[in-house]
Structures are given as C-alpha cells and as structure tokens.
Amino acid sequence: MTATDNAAGEGAPRTRQKLITGPGILLVWLYGVMVVGAVSRSVVQIATDFDRAPLAYTLSALAGVVYGFITYSLVRGGNTARRAALVCCAAELVGVLTVGTWTLLEPSAFPDATVWSDYGMGYLFIPVLLPVTGMLWLRRARPA
Amino acid sequence: MLDALTVATSVAALALAAWCGFAAYRDQQTKDWHFIGMAVVTLLALLQLVIGVVQLARGGKPEQGTTIFVAYLLGAFACVPAAGFMSLAERTRWGSVTVSAGGVVLAVLEVRLFDIWGG
Numbered sequence: 001m002t003a004t005d006n007a008a009g010e011g012a013p014r015t016r017q018k019l020i021t022g023p024g025i026l027l028v029w030l031y032g033v034m035v036v037g038a039v040s041r042s043v044v045q046i047a048t049d050f051d052r053a054p055l056a057y058t059l060s061a062l063a064g065v066v067y068g069f070i071t072y073s074l075v076r077g078g079n080t081a082r083r084a085a086l087v088c089c090a091a092e093l094v095g096v097l098t099v100g101t102w103t104l105l106e107p108s109a110f111p112d113a114t115v116w117s118d119y120g121m122g123y124l125f126i127p128v129l130l131p132v133t134g135m136l137w138l139r140r141a142r143p144a
Numbered sequence: 145m146l147d148a149l150t151v152a153t154s155v156a157a158l159a160l161a162a163w164c165g166f167a168a169y170r171d172q173q174t175k176d177w178h179f180i181g182m183a184v185v186t187l188l189a190l191l192q193l194v195i196g197v198v199q200l201a202r203g204g205k206p207e208q209g210t211t212i213f214v215a216y217l218l219g220a221f222a223c224v225p226a227a228g229f230m231s232l233a234e235r236t237r238w239g240s241v242t243v244s245a246g247g248v249v250l251a252v253l254e255v256r257l258f259d260i261w262g263g
Contacts, residue, residue: 025234029227029242033249040215048211124252 016078019085023137024074030130031071037123038064038115045112053112059099063115063127066092070134079143086138093131096120100128146195146261153188153220154254160185160224161247168240174231182228182243185250189221192257207262216257223250 020028042061050057066088073085100119103110113122120127160181164174196217200206206213227246231239 021234022236022238023241025230025238026242026245029230029245032226033223036219040219044211044215048209 016076017082017141017143019074019077019082019138019141024141027130027134027137028071028074030126031067031074031134034115034123034126034130035064035067035071038067041115053110056110056112056114056117059095059114059116063092063095066095082138082141086135089131089134089138093128093135096127096131146192146199147258149188149192149195150254150258150261153185153192154251156185156188157224157247157250157254159247161244161251164240164244164247168237168244171237172240173235173237174228174240174243178231178240178243179228182224185224185247186221186228189224189250193217193221196261206260208260213257213260216253216260220250220253220257223253 018024038060042057042064045053045057046061070085070088070092073081073088096116096119099114099116103114103117110117115123116127119125160178163181164178167174167178196213200210200213224243224246227243227249231243233239234242
C-alpha cells in the first residue's frame, strides 16, 4: 500500500517518463535504422579495407556509436536519458554539419564516403534532419 | 528472377508506405488489413532472401561483394516486421507513420540491392 501511495504522491519517484510514445516511436525507428546502417557499414569497411579511407570509416563508426546511444536513451526513457539524448543529438548535428562541410571543401581527405558525407545525402538527408527533429521532440517531452 | 523480385518488392513496399501513410493521415492506427499487407511484403522479401542465397550457391557473384549482398538481403527481410512490431506497441497514428517509414526504407534497400547485384 505504501508503495502505491508514494507513487501517487507529489514529487515521489514515479515510473520513468516514456520517450517513445507518439512521434517518439517514429524517431526510435529511424534512429534504429541509422544504427544498423552506420554500424554494419563501418564494420564491413573497417574489416575489409580500412587503409583505403581510414578517416571516413572511423567517422562512420563514430556516427554509429552516437546513433546507438541515442536509440538506447530513447528506449530507456526518463529525464536523465532525455537530457543525455539531447546532448547527443546536438553533438550529432555538429558532427554532420562539420563532416558535411569538410567533405565539400576537401574531398581529397575522403577517398570513400562516410554516413555524414555531403550532409548525409546518401541517406536521403536523414542524418541532418534526424537530430533537429530529435531535439524538437526531446524538448517538447520535457516534464512540466 | 532476382531483379524481377527486387522490383516487385520495392513496388509492394512503396504501396504499403502509401497505404499506412494514408491511415496516418486519417488519424488511424494500423489494423488487421495493414498487418496482412506487411505480411505480403515480408513474404516477398523472404522469397528474395531465399532466391538470393540460391543464386550465390549456384556460383552467382554480386558486383559489390557477397557480404554486403547478404547483409542487405537480411536487412530487407527484417525491415518491415520490425516496423510492424513497433506499430503494435504504439496504437496511434504514429504507429502507422512508422510502418510507412519502414516501407520507404525497404524501397531504398531494394534500390541498393539492385546496384549491389549489378542488375
């Protein structure tokens, strides 16, 4: 009884805030797709011919790790996870903008494409759109 | 055979995307008929996976490498069921949007598969 009373009470620890309801589920799906895409791509490329474009493949792997963490945070839920995901989305946006600009200014540094090349053009620009929608969603999901 | 299946699967995937997109537009969750549609698309992707593996066993060589080819076949097979399960967890229009996005992702995978096989 005490537990339920506490749960109903003001300021008491409640079940973790859900981040995957409504539009959140679409976000998780797209992040999940990007995790599979970025991780499997970089694993194959690093395992088969890392020497061809070490920078590009390392950046793809890094992108995969960031996507993985955001997906995990969204599924886990709660305010801490929400804030962690928010930071990662911002980092992701900075990453995709930096790498996108970098690939345009200095194509010679990238003998092969990364997930974030040309602002994610090879992935229907999802890499640049996702962090923006992600941050909008996570800000709206802030507890009142 | 493989190319025909690739085309058929992408067309079916886009149809599913449009159908579920329409459901979302009308503020509806995914219903039994949508799941039957997902099953049809998944069946096509499974058939493609089987035929693709058979082609490899008979000595076929994908233009861009066997590993990538198999990875994409598996991804294409798993794509729509994964989205379907997520729409079961989210019984609102957003579940429908997710399946719709799954259809688009599958269509993109099919285009890549076509290139990888070297059609």
